[in-house]
Amino acid sequence: MKMLHTSMREINLRKLDLNLLVALDVLLTMEEVSAAAAKMCLTQSAMSHTLQRLREHFDDPLLVKGKGRMVKTPRAEALAAPLRRALLELQHAIQCDVEFVPATSRHCFHIATNDYGDWTLMPQLMARLAEQAPHVDVKISHFDPENSIVPLESGSIELVFCHPVKHAVGIQQETLFEEDFCCATRAQHPRIGRHLDLDTYLAQSHLRIAPRGGQRDLIDKTLARLGKQRRIALSTPNLSSAPVLLTNSDLVLTAPRRCVQAWQKLLPISLHEPPVALPGFTIAMIWHERFEHDPANLWLRAQMREICHLASNPAAPVLPTRAKADAPRPARLAK
Structure with missing residues (x-):
C-alpha cells in the first residue's frame, strides 16, 4: 500500500503544470487574487480558475477569506517557503550560465x-x-x-x-x-568652536537616533561608565531626518562619520571629533x-x-571591476 501511495503521488506531481506552481507562489505571496492576476498579466477570472485547480490538486482551500483580505491556510503556510525556495533554485539553475553584461542588462x-x-x-x-x-x-x-x-x-x-x-x-x-562616530552640529553653532570638549558636549541639547525605541545606545552607555549623562532633547528613529533637524536647531548629534561627511556636501554642517572614545x-x-x-x-x-x-582610500588605484579579479578583498566574516 505504501508503494502504491508513493506511485500515485509521483503521478500527480508529473501531471502538475509548473506554471501552476508559479501561480501558487504568486498567490501565496500576494494573498489576493486580483493582485496575483496583475502580477502574472492574467485576468482575474483566469487567476480564479487557476486557484481552483490548485485547490483540487492539493485538496485544500489554500487561501480563505479573512478580515479585509485573504489568508493562507495551514497547508498553504507549510507550502509557501519551500515552494519559493524550489522555484528560485530552478530559476538560478536555468540562468547559471547566463552572462551578465552591464552595458545592456535590464536586471x-x-x-x-x-x-x-x-x-x-x-x-x-x-x-x-x-x-x-x-x-x-x-x-x-x-x-x-x-x-x-x-x-x-x-x-x-x-x-x-x-x-x-x-x-x-x-x-x-x-x-x-x-x-566610527563623530559629532555633528549646524555650521554656525553659537556655543561650539573648533574643538568640542566633554564639558561643552554635555552642556548641549542632543539629538539621538533610536531606530528601536527608547533604550540607551552605545553613546549613553559609554557616558554612563564615566558617570556622565547627556540631555536628549529629541529622539527619532529616522537617520534621514537628522541633517535637516541639525541645520534648523542647536542640537548636537553623535553619528556615523560617513553619514556626516555625506550631509556636509549638501548642507552647512560641521563635523567635530567626539570628546570620548566610542566603539565603532x-x-x-x-x-x-x-x-x-x-x-x-x-x-x-x-x-x-x-x-x-x-x-x-581616495588616493588608491582603482581596483579591477571583474567579479573574479585578483584584487584584495575585505575579509569574509567567519561562519
Missing part, C-alpha cells in the same frame, strides 16, 4: 539596507550604475534586523548592506569597511549561497568592494 537588483546605507552606499552605487549599467534598476527594501535572514533565504533579497548578522546556514558575509562598528554585505556564483550578483559585489575601497 533589477533587490537590495536591503537601512538609512545608513541609503546615505553612504546607494548614491555611489547609483552613480556607478548610471555609468556602467544604465538599464539596470534597483529596488531597495528596509532592512529588518529582527527578520534579517528570511528574505535572503526566500530569495526576495539578493544583497544586504548592514551590520553583520547572526551566522546561519547558507548565509555568506563579507566586511566592506569599519565605521562593521558594515558588511550579506547574501545567500544561492547567489554565490550568480553573474549579476558577482558583478554587484565587485562594484561594492571597489566603491568602498575608493571611499576608504
Whole structure:
C-alpha cells in the first residue's frame, strides 16, 4: 500500500503544470487574487480558475477569506517557503550560465539596507550604475534586523548592506569597511568652536537616533561608565531626518562619520571629533549561497568592494571591476 501511495503521488506531481506552481507562489505571496492576476498579466477570472485547480490538486482551500483580505491556510503556510525556495533554485539553475553584461542588462537588483546605507552606499552605487549599467534598476527594501535572514533565504533579497548578522546556514558575509562616530552640529553653532570638549558636549541639547525605541545606545552607555549623562532633547528613529533637524536647531548629534561627511556636501554642517572614545562598528554585505556564483550578483559585489575601497582610500588605484579579479578583498566574516 505504501508503494502504491508513493506511485500515485509521483503521478500527480508529473501531471502538475509548473506554471501552476508559479501561480501558487504568486498567490501565496500576494494573498489576493486580483493582485496575483496583475502580477502574472492574467485576468482575474483566469487567476480564479487557476486557484481552483490548485485547490483540487492539493485538496485544500489554500487561501480563505479573512478580515479585509485573504489568508493562507495551514497547508498553504507549510507550502509557501519551500515552494519559493524550489522555484528560485530552478530559476538560478536555468540562468547559471547566463552572462551578465552591464552595458545592456535590464536586471533589477533587490537590495536591503537601512538609512545608513541609503546615505553612504546607494548614491555611489547609483552613480556607478548610471555609468556602467544604465538599464539596470534597483529596488531597495528596509532592512529588518529582527527578520534579517528570511528574505535572503526566500530569495526576495539578493544583497544586504548592514551590520553583520547572526551566522546561519547558507548565509555568506563579507566586511566592506569599519565605521566610527563623530559629532555633528549646524555650521554656525553659537556655543561650539573648533574643538568640542566633554564639558561643552554635555552642556548641549542632543539629538539621538533610536531606530528601536527608547533604550540607551552605545553613546549613553559609554557616558554612563564615566558617570556622565547627556540631555536628549529629541529622539527619532529616522537617520534621514537628522541633517535637516541639525541645520534648523542647536542640537548636537553623535553619528556615523560617513553619514556626516555625506550631509556636509549638501548642507552647512560641521563635523567635530567626539570628546570620548566610542566603539565603532562593521558594515558588511550579506547574501545567500544561492547567489554565490550568480553573474549579476558577482558583478554587484565587485562594484561594492571597489566603491568602498575608493571611499576608504581616495588616493588608491582603482581596483579591477571583474567579479573574479585578483584584487584584495575585505575579509569574509567567519561562519
